[in-house]
Structure formats: C-alpha cells, structure tokens
Amino acid sequence: xxxxxxxxxxxxxxxxxxxxxxxxxxxxxxxxxxxxxxxxxxxxxxxxxxxxxxxxxxxxxxxxxxxxxxxxxxxxxxxxxxxxxxxxxxxxxxxxxxxxxxxxxxxxxxxxxx
Amino acid sequence: xxxxxxxxxxxxxxxxxxxxxxxxxxxxxxxxxxxxxxxxxxxxxxxxxxxxxxxxxxxxxxxxxxxxxxxxxxxxxxxxxxxxxxxxxxxxxxxxxxxxxxxxxxxxxxxxxxx
Numbered sequence: 001x002x003x004x005x006x007x008x009x010x011x012x013x014x015x016x017x018x019x020x021x022x023x024x025x026x027x028x029x030x031x032x033x034x035x036x037x038x039x040x041x042x043x044x045x046x047x048x049x050x051x052x053x054x055x056x057x058x059x060x061x062x063x064x065x066x067x068x069x070x071x072x073x074x075x076x077x078x079x080x081x082x083x084x085x086x087x088x089x090x091x092x093x094x095x096x097x098x099x100x101x102x103x104x105x106x107x108x109x110x111x112x113x114x
Numbered sequence: 115x116x117x118x119x120x121x122x123x124x125x126x127x128x129x130x131x132x133x134x135x136x137x138x139x140x141x142x143x144x145x146x147x148x149x150x151x152x153x154x155x156x157x158x159x160x161x162x163x164x165x166x167x168x169x170x171x172x173x174x175x176x177x178x179x180x181x182x183x184x185x186x187x188x189x190x191x192x193x194x195x196x197x198x199x200x201x202x203x204x205x206x207x208x209x210x211x212x213x214x215x216x217x218x219x220x221x222x223x224x225x226x227x228x229x
Contacts, residue, residue, distance in 0.1 A: 031215065042205055042219030090159060094215065103217060105159035
C-alpha cells in the first residue's frame with residue numbers, strides 16, 4: 001500500500017536532548033513537509049523540501065533541522081534550542097506541480113518533553 | 115502573507131441535518147487553491163474537498179459542498195445529511211499557485227454530530 005509512515009507514534013524526551021522524528025513515503029512524491037500542531041491551533045509549517053538535497057524554512061523553523069538525502073525520507077530533528085517542543089508533528093508529501101496540489105499526511109508523532 | 119480565519123471554534127449538529135462551517139482568508143493573489151481538511155479523533159488529516167480560485171463553479175463531493183465567494187474571500191463548507199462519522203476537527207487551508215505550494219491553515223472548527 002502506498003502512503004506515508006511516521007515513527008514513533010509517541011515520543012518522550014528530556015529537556016536538553018535532541019530527538020529525531022522519522023517520515024517515510026512510498027508515493028514517489030517529490031515534495032515533503034513538516035508541520036507542527038498545538039491545541040486550539042491549526043497546522044504551522046516548519047520546513048519543506050521540493051527535491052532531494054534541498055529544503056527551505058517554513059514559518060516556525062527555529063529550533064528544528066531537517067535533511068533530505070533520499071526522495072523517500074525527510075527526518076525532522078527537534079533540537080534543544082526549541083523552547084517549547086511538546087506538540088503533535090505531522091509530515092506530508094505532494095507532487096509539487098500536480099494539478100490538484102493535494103498534500104497527503106502521515107499519522108503524526110506526539111512529542112512530549114518531560 | 116496569507117491568513118486564514120475560522121471564527122467558529124466549536125459547532126454541533128443533529129444527525130441527518132445540515133451544517134455550514136465558515137472560513138475567510140486574506141490574500142493579494144489572484145490564483146490560488148482552497149481546501150477543507152478533516153481531522154477525526156485518530157488525528158489523521160483527510161482531504162474533504164478542494165476549490166481552484168479560477169473556477170466559478172462551487173466544488174461538490176457527495177454530501178460535502180462549498181460556497182466560494184472570491185470577492186468576499188469566503189470559503190464555507192456545507193455538510194448535508196450529517197453522520198456520526200463526520201465528528202471531527204475541520205480545517206480550512208489556503209495554497210498559493212506559486213512554486214512553493216505551501217499550505218496555510220486556519221485554527222479549525224470542532225464539529226460534533228449528535229445522535
């Protein structure tokens with residue numbers, strides 16, 4: 001089945017530690033995105049990548065880093081510089097020039113800082 | 115920068131009735147795309163319906179339809195014959211037609227369908 005997988009589903013981190021969230025897709029999509037969701041708010045864009053080895057900051061990139069070494073994978077690292085990392089993180093992918101421009105979402109990772 | 119506003123944090127509707135969720139947006143662009151996404155308790159984001167700004171005809175997908183008013187920058191979602199499975203958070207989203215194709219989301223409307 002084609003789709004997007006995120007792991008782990010739940011992640012706990014101690015303050016001061018870096019943590020990496022995994023996002024993999026087998027949809028052959030060129031573009032991938034990371035969003036953060038906080039209670040009572042919509043999704044906010046952290047980083048996005050339209051092609052391998054290239055990525056751009058979104059609206060709230062501070063304290064986060066990404067890499068795009070393979071088309072299928074777009075891991076997100078939450079660094080200790082992120083002041084309030086507890087949130088729900090969603091990964092998405094799309095065909096960047098597709099007519100319908102639909103973004104397909106993974107199931108998400110809930111990160112809790114202890 | 116684009117902004118998307120959903121002024122109804124919570125709504126409820128009786129099963130089988132019709133409900134309309136509101137969304138307004140602000141942009142200086144002429145070509146863009148609008149979406150409604152649904153997020154049920156599982157938190158999986160699911161596309162409900164999309165609208166291209168250059169199309170005057172309102173999009174329809176089965177029980178879901180939109181009222182797109184470009185001049186008023188309004189994009190409401192109508193759900194007919196509401197079902198219990200429609201209970202979810204609904205997000206309105208805006209996408210530019212440029213190369214970046216970023217989505218800007220509203221804050222969401224929690225819809226509860228009552229039996």
